[in-house]
Amino acid sequence: MNITLKELITSFTKSIDLYNYLLKNHHRRTAIAAFHIGVEMGLSADRLSDLIIAASLHDIGALTISERDSLIQMDVENPFPHSSLGSYMLSSFSPFEKISRIIFYHHWHYDLDNTYVLELGPVPLEAYILHVADRTDILVQPDCSILAQKQQIITKMESYNGTVFHPEVMAAYLTQAHKDSFWLDIDNWEMEKILKLGISRRYEIDLTLDLLEEFALTLSKIIDSRSKFAIAHSFGVSQVAYAIAARMGYSEEECRKIRVAGLLHDLGKIAVATEIIEKKERLSEAERADIRTHAYFTNLILGHISGLEGIVEWASGHHENHDGSGYPLNLVNDSISQEMDIIAYADIFTALSEDRPYRKGMSTDRIIQILQDEFLTKHGEPVYQVILNHLDELGSICKVSVQDGIARFHCYQNLADTQEQLIKERVNR
Ligand SMILES: [Fe+2]
Ligand SMILES: [Fe+2]
Ligand SMILES: [Fe+2]
Known part of the structure; x- marks a missing residue:
């Protein structure tokens, strides 16, 4: 690199x-x-x-x-x-x-x-x-x-x-x-x-691809930690995107780059106030507009790093839609790469299977129904077909990776809690 x-x-x-x-x-x-x-x-x-x-x-x-x-x-x-x-x-x-x-x-x-x-x-x-x-x-x-x-x-x-x-x-x-x-x-x-x-x-x-992946994982934790309900979201997206790419015939190196893009896709949320990201009530129009800036900022933060161009484009293009209704560039059809579609589908797929405070994670049948009804025209047929053909497999990859990510976070939290407790005991002695 x-x-x-x-x-x-x-x-x-x-x-x-x-x-x-x-x-x-x-x-x-x-x-x-x-x-x-x-x-x-x-x-x-x-x-x-x-x-x-x-x-x-x-x-x-x-x-x-x-x-x-x-x-x-x-x-x-x-x-x-x-x-x-x-x-x-x-x-x-x-x-x-x-x-x-x-x-x-x-x-x-x-x-x-x-x-x-x-x-x-x-x-x-x-x-x-x-x-x-x-x-x-x-x-x-x-x-x-x-x-x-x-x-x-x-x-x-x-x-x-x-x-x-x-x-x-x-x-x-x-x-x-x-x-x-x-x-x-x-x-x-x-x-x-x-x-x-x-x-x-x-x-x-x-920088090697190994180091880049580790680094992207670090950045993904910085983003995911801002929302208690999606503590392993980017990690889940990255694993699903990798699995889709592998089933579409991409080389191992390309699949890994797509996985990096999955880890980085929401990086721009760094520019959005945590208070808005965490808000449980309905967002105002201004707040929704604020959230929408994240795809633009992913590009702004990473766009100048030479060697990362492709990855950054795929990551920051995950809200572009084929009908031109997406953001931040309002791209249409041919100007949206297949890698962008992979990240877009992996993002929605993971979000729908995750538990949220107001609903449980959805079944794969329900997910594919939503993808077909609401997202097929926005993100195209080829990636959708691959998801349809490997639905159960992708569903379990998604569940396992999100659970792994959550477990890693809790393991670290437990260490921190033990440490806090030890100090309290020592101070009170
Ligand atoms: Fe400080
Ligand atoms: Fe996003
Ligand atoms: Fe400090």
């Missing part, structure tokens, strides 16, 4: 905050502070890059506006939901194994040292660094000169030395924080610069 892992991570890290004004600057500023502390502590290039990537994504698990608001208070009441969810989202991508762990522990108090769940492993030093960097940025008042606040922030941070914050990290922090440049860098460096400085050569390898 025509792209390095470093390029992919850089573009992902930049785009993830694109539509998120509250976290955008916080992620950037925290990464800069973490970088300076990490350099002061003499971290190796690889450890430093894990720290920088973790810092630039660390609050990715904070989904709602109220949760994001709560994180910008000095004492976060319950940091667990967002740190464990963020960690879960990134856990499928093997180069991010350590990063996922750093994020899990990024609000960890130093005096809780050994209270961790064994499966998750001990608290990495980078997590303690991230915590200091994170809280430093929280203490900065945006409407007043950063240098005028410097001493006050340092004094406040020092009052937590040895309890909340790791003493060795604090020693490095204090050396850095006494320089004006530390604070001015936080205010002025661009994300681009910090990623360029921070990400090591280890990430300068060509």
